[in-house]
Amino acid sequence: MDIEFFDPQKHDYFLEEFSKYSREPKEFEKEFFREFLEARVKEISEVSGISDDFKLYFAMTDESVMGDDLPINRHVHGYSFAEWMEGFDRDILMIRSVRDRENWKECLVNMLAHEMAHQEFYSIREKAPYSNWFNIIFEGIAMNRAEQVAEELGIGWQPDYRSEKSVSVSAEDIISVLDENRSYDPQSIFMNGEEPCEFAEGYNISYRVVKDITERKGMSLEELLKLEDSVMRKEVEESVDGILS
Known part of the structure; x- marks a missing residue:
């Protein structure tokens, strides 16, 4: 570096x-x-x-x-x-x-x-990562990797959105926009919830989706990153539906 x-x-x-x-x-x-x-x-x-x-x-x-x-x-x-x-x-x-x-x-x-x-x-x-589903992987990988690092280094602090807290958006709402490009419109799944770095629901969903996929499939973050796009997209939708329904 x-x-x-x-x-x-x-x-x-x-x-x-x-x-x-x-x-x-x-x-x-x-x-x-x-x-x-x-x-x-x-x-x-x-x-x-x-x-x-x-x-x-x-x-x-x-x-x-x-x-x-x-x-x-x-x-x-x-x-x-x-x-x-x-x-x-x-x-x-x-x-x-x-x-x-x-x-x-x-x-x-x-x-x-x-x-x-x-x-x-x-x-x-x-x-x-242009699409929303790809951004869920992009942000979810980063948050889960940061969590792993924190555990290895004995760091107790974590951002508010790296949690299992419930969110107000439904699985149907998320799934309906998975193939749309990520935007910075206030109504975007990554921006809603007021202050984006504290409450944004899309980040929380990303964290939970990636954690769910890796635990459900028994794979590492690196293995998840190497999936074909079509397989990865399917896994994202399945986890969104399972977590938020």
């Missing part, structure tokens, strides 16, 4: 959703986080088997822009891109974080594991 710290002048082309909440780390923050990130990424790679051959762009969250009333997993956030995507020549993670809020370390490890799991998806599937 290579680390480059966010510089708003140099990285003005970055994803707006990342850069508008980010600031350049100060020198003492760079020193602290370089050591912290290198150690955590190494641990995650060792316990998960996911490659650490990527470039990490790291920023501090600009809390004056973010606001104080949002959950920790909005103050610690990330994105992932594959080298085969247009405009990239290397696998990329973009992560921003704080270091002064409760559970920030645990949340940052979770975010690193989550985004590294997206890299695992990209390396095996070599295509972007």
Whole structure:
């Protein structure tokens, strides 16, 4: 892994959703986080088997822009891109974080594991997850992989949406839009429930669906990722129906 710290002048082309909440780390923050990130990424790679051959762009969250009333997993956030995507020549993670809020370390490890799991998806599937059913696999793999990492490293904290809590949407509603492309409309299954990183039902459903498939079929996350599209799509619908009906 290579680390480059966010510089708003140099990285003005970055994803707006990342850069508008980010600031350049100060020198003492760079020193602290370089050591912290290198150690955590190494641990995650060792316990998960996911490659650490990527470039990490790291920023501090600009809390004056973010606001104080949002959950920790909005103050610690990330994105992932594959080298085969247009405009990239290397696998990329973009992560921003704080270091002064409760559970920030645990949340940052979770975010690193989550985004590294997206890299695992990209390396095996070599295509972007456009449809809702494919995004259920995409996000569900990441959350279940992050959960495995947390268990291996003895981390007790977890995001609210990584749970068995009930959701208000029905199996029929989800199944009816499985083949539609994922959108960021407020009514999208990944966006409804107000604050998307705290309550969004689509993330909770993704976590539960992937867990159900792997337990029901007795397969690993990597084995699930290697299924044919038609088989994977069928398994998603079966799990949605079983969990939410």
